[in-house]
Amino acid sequence: MSLRRSAMELTAELVARVERTEPDPGPMPGQPDPTEADLEATAAALLTSRPDGPLWLFAYGSLIWKPELEHLEARQAVAHGWHRRFCMRLTRWRGTREVPGLMMALDRGGSCAGLAYRLPDADPHGQLVRLLVRETDSRRPTNVPRWMRLATPNGPLHALAFVASPEGANYAGRLPQRVVARTLARAAGHWGSGAQYLYNTVAQLEAHGIRDRNLWALQARVAKEIRALTLPVAA
Template sequence: MNTDLILPHRPQAELETSLDKTLKDKSDLHRGVWVFVYGLLAYNPPFKYVSCQPQVLQGWQRRFNLADPHNRGTPSSPGLTLGLEQEGECHGVSYLLSAVEAHEALRKIWEQEMLLPFYIPTWMDIEGRSQLVMMTDPASPALTHPGPQETLYVIATAKGKAGTNQAYLENVIDAFRRFGIEDAYLKDIQNRL
């Protein structure tokens, strides 16, 4: 990038409005909420859950397609964060949030995932269940499509307030390995670093 990437944090009121709107679209909250996770949330979930299980989101694949100027990079040297691109399949983990705990658990997810304009929370059918997925916002100013060499370079060198981009990659790989999920895209990047 030739210019600094400045992404202001969304205010708390905007996060609350977004969460309320997302839940308003869900008619069966009394059964709990399923959340499909394909990135770092699986490493150390900041929320209580009833159960979790590996699941597959068809038609989408995880990719480093979001420039991160805060957690894994800086405005002048952004890191890369995972999002989804249409095509293929994405093996991830689905977490069931109890009806009683759902709002508080989702608030924690919103504070982590929705603070920057990366994602659109979307209800999707995954293996016969309506599940909440953080879809990459196609209008995000952070959306990027780096080639393989640029992806390697950024992940090898970027560092932000939450640590290195390489540690992010390794933590995501470790998180899914616990569930028996090996992602060829992530492993290929790790092996080439």
């Protein structure tokens, strides 16, 4: 007899209370977007160091519920030595300069369960450029690509993953969970809210039978924050 998994406290209804879009303010002064030449050069360098075998991508956050590319196969996978952390400060996308947001990246330590996607063999350079356009936050990026070894039920494989760079312009480091929860409950940008980002990620991980205990605790705190923010004012 299987055990029934508990339901998320952060619901679609709670997310809708704080969901909004804000105008894109563009890059911060001194943090220009990467140029097309930058992205092309990064893709070429990645292909030069690419491990043998199929092209795999490790999805641990929004790439699970909003894949950028077509994939031929998906496997559950674990990255050892890395864990999810809301350690990227956002002043656009899911935050603004006035109310900055946070996004997840892989940071050092622990382990992270997610999905490995096998990408088509055709045009690997073009596929990598598309990923870099989506994931690269500035010319001094915080979310940087690297090849890493993953454990899967079918054996180990090497995949491309995006990890946090402490030298990145938007690296926020280790923040208390209460600070992360307050931020996600309040911040939004032209891609939507931080609460939506968290909700979609946790819901999709649950759908694949993956429970990240830190994200599970965080979604409960964000739900509590939103309830407190949106309580009706007493007459």
